[in-house]
Amino acid sequence: MSEEKKDLITLESGEMAQPFRWTAGAYGSKFLTELRDNKKFVGVKCPKCGKVYVPPRRVCGPCYVELTELVPVSGEGEVVTYTVVSFGFVDPATGTQKPVPYGYAAIMLDGSDTVLLHFIDETDPEKITIGARVKAVFEEERTGSLLDIKHFELIRG
Amino acid sequence: MGKRVAITGVGMTHQRSARPDVNGRELINEAVRMALGDAGMTRSDIDAVVIGNMDHFEGINYVDTWSVDGSGGLMKPIMKLTTGGTTGTTVAMGAYYHVASGLFDRVLAIGWEKNSESDTTGAIITAFDPFWDRPIFAGAVAGLAMEATAYMHATDATEEDAAYVAVRERKHALNNPYAHLHINMTIADVMGSPYLSWPVKMGDMCPRTDGACALVFASEDVVDDFPQRPVWIQGVADRHLWAYTSDPYLDFKTGEAWFPAMQKSSQDVYRRVGITDPLEQFDVAELYLPYSFAGLRYMESLGFCEKGGAPELTRAGAFDMGGKCPVNPSGGVMSSNAIGATGLIRVAECAWQIQGRAGERQVPDVKLALATGFGGCFWSDVLVLGKDKPEKARG
Numbered sequence: 001m002s003e004e005k006k007d008l009i010t011l012e013s014g015e016m017a018q019p020f021r022w023t024a025g026a027y028g029s030k031f032l033t034e035l036r037d038n039k040k041f042v043g044v045k046c047p048k049c050g051k052v053y054v055p056p057r058r059v060c061g062p063c064y065v066e067l068t069e070l071v072p073v074s075g076e077g078e079v080v081t082y083t084v085v086s087f088g089f090v091d092p093a094t095g096t097q098k099p100v101p102y103g104y105a106a107i108m109l110d111g112s113d114t115v116l117l118h119f120i121d122e123t124d125p126e127k128i129t130i131g132a133r134v135k136a137v138f139e140e141e142r143t144g145s146l147l148d149i150k151h152f153e154l155i156r157g
Numbered sequence: 158m159g160k161r162v163a164i165t166g167v168g169m170t171h172q173r174s175a176r177p178d179v180n181g182r183e184l185i186n187e188a189v190r191m192a193l194g195d196a197g198m199t200r201s202d203i204d205a206v207v208i209g210n211m212d213h214f215e216g217i218n219y220v221d222t223w224s225v226d227g228s229g230g231l232m233k234p235i236m237k238l239t240t241g242g243t244t245g246t247t248v249a250m251g252a253y254y255h256v257a258s259g260l261f262d263r264v265l266a267i268g269w270e271k272n273s274e275s276d277t278t279g280a281i282i283t284a285f286d287p288f289w290d291r292p293i294f295a296g297a298v299a300g301l302a303m304e305a306t307a308y309m310h311a312t313d314a315t316e317e318d319a320a321y322v323a324v325r326e327r328k329h330a331l332n333n334p335y336a337h338l339h340i341n342m343t344i345a346d347v348m349g350s351p352y353l354s355w356p357v358k359m360g361d362m363c364p365r366t367d368g369a370c371a372l373v374f375a376s377e378d379v380v381d382d383f384p385q386r387p388v389w390i391q392g393v394a395d396r397h398l399w400a401y402t403s404d405p406y407l408d409f410k411t412g413e414a415w416f417p418a419m420q421k422s423s424q425d426v427y428r429r430v431g432i433t434d435p436l437e438q439f440d441v442a443e444l445y446l447p448y449s450f451a452g453l454r455y456m457e458s459l460g461f462c463e464k465g466g467a468p469e470l471t472r473a474g475a476f477d478m479g480g481k482c483p484v485n486p487s488g489g490v491m492s493s494n495a496i497g498a499t500g501l502i503r504v505a506e507c508a509w510q511i512q513g514r515a516g517e518r519q520v521p522d523v524k525l526a527l528a529t530g531f532g533g534c535f536w537s538d539v540l541v542l543g544k545d546k547p548e549k550a551r552g
Contacts, residue, residue, distance in 0.1 A: 010177065022287045022288065028288055055288075055289060057400070081310070081406050082306055083354045084352070086353060089279055089296065091279070092279040092283050092291075093291055104293070104295060114403065114404065115404075115406050115410070117293050117403045118293055125356070145292060146292045146293060147293075
């Protein structure tokens with residue numbers, strides 16, 4: 001079998017590049033420019049059920065109505081669930097591997113009814129709890145990306 | 158009124174970590190030849206083909222066309238379906254809808270994947286939104302790990318309870334010659350395996366696999382032409398409600414439902430088929446459980462017990478071979494996961510169980526079986542299969 005396997009050819013894709021140019025839309029752009037320019041979070045409120053979506057969406061799925069009322073939400077919130085990622089993988093967007101381990105959580109910002117996935121600054125799962133308070137920490141250089149948030153910091157003690 | 162539909166032919170490859178000896182169309186052909194042989198058919202008897210995989214795992218598109226040599230679909234109607242982890246069950250549902258419509262009598266369903274050809278986590282990330290998901294999404298492992306954390310917080314479940322599920326699935330796989338992993342694991346082995354994404358360990362996760370599966374779906378009008386006992390589709394459903402990868406964690410916060418897409422799709426099928434007590438009524442289940450904690454929470458979402466009740470029921474052996482309703486006699490997804498084939502294999506295994514052809518993993522006297530698919534940000538396909546012809550075709 002190993003003798004046979006030696007004769008089986010494989011092809012490596014190597015350093016491929018296939019650039020895309022995606023659009024965030026008006027609401028998504030508003031959210032990202034607020035992050036970039038003012039380090040603020042903005043959501044959108046459903047006129048029917050009152051739910052606040054962060055990032056803002058155009059339509060409330062359950063109510064199926066258009067959302068127009070942009071509302072500010074806090075940069076602080078609470079952990080809904082979390083993990084500590086310790087397996088390394090190559091990020092297809094960058095071709096690089098984010099160093100492991102890192103904390104990773106679903107966060108509900110104060111004033112929001114949806115959760116945001118982001119990194120948290122703790123790698124010991126014993127030190128993170130569901131319901132823990134967290135606060136956004138921003139990058140110095142911001143580009144209009146979700147990664148303008150460096151991570152969420154656990155508000156300790 | 159739709160036609161009633163039966164599975165009348167089953168084929169699958171042995172699931173392996175890598176098949177460098179075949180390309181995609183050749184791998185597909187192995188499963189198709191077996192299914193056609195099983196159904197006593199030749200290629201010319203096929204009216205249409207429904208095929209699926211996830212393009213981003215191989216980086217090659219349009220399997221519907223380039224597989225025609227292997228699939229037997231040359232100069233026939235072909236439809237490709239890709240729905241993430243549920244691809245295989247969606248292919249089964251697509252073939253079912255084709256035949257139930259009355260427009261086709263004999264439809265071939267094919268699911269396949271060569272997960273050895275790329276990094277599974279990287280490929281999965283490319284399936285999602287470039288602004289809101291990709292920058293911070295860490296694939297299925299971390300996404301499932303956050304479900305596990307929240308599940309343990311909401312119930313009394315422990316990592317050991319999940320390890321019991323992982324051990325059960327691997328033990329079952331020892332009876333299945335088609336399974337990829339044949340390893341005899343203990344709870345201590347699972348607990349001692351390294352964390353991939355706390356609380357999920359290596360031993361809790363599915364492998365990545367190369368494999369293909371093919372099934373023949375036939376109309377009630379032609380079902381007598383086949384040599385094997387027909388396996389009747391009783392009902393199918395799928396439901397979706399989340400738009401972003403973060404959305405599924407909301408139900409842990411609101412407490413409104415317990416994996417609502419799976420809960421709703423199963424409740425809708427159960428109502429149509431007349432299932433009021435899944436644990437009593439199903440003789441076997443082949444479920445898309447991608448990791449150990451799924452074997453707890455999804456049993457609750459599927460109505461086998463109350464929320465938080467799965468650990469006790471599981472440890473009492475209800476889902477072991479010889480238990481009340483054996484789950485995954487094949488070894489399931491934690492023993493083989495060629496993603497586009499995986500859902501279809503669940504359906505295929507149910508068919509073999511109902512026909513009494515499941516070999517060493519046969520559950521005695523199976524009349525009613527449950528198959529599920531699991532996908533992406535927590536959606537689910539649900540199929541009920543049975544020995545008896547249903548009174549009427551059901552959606």
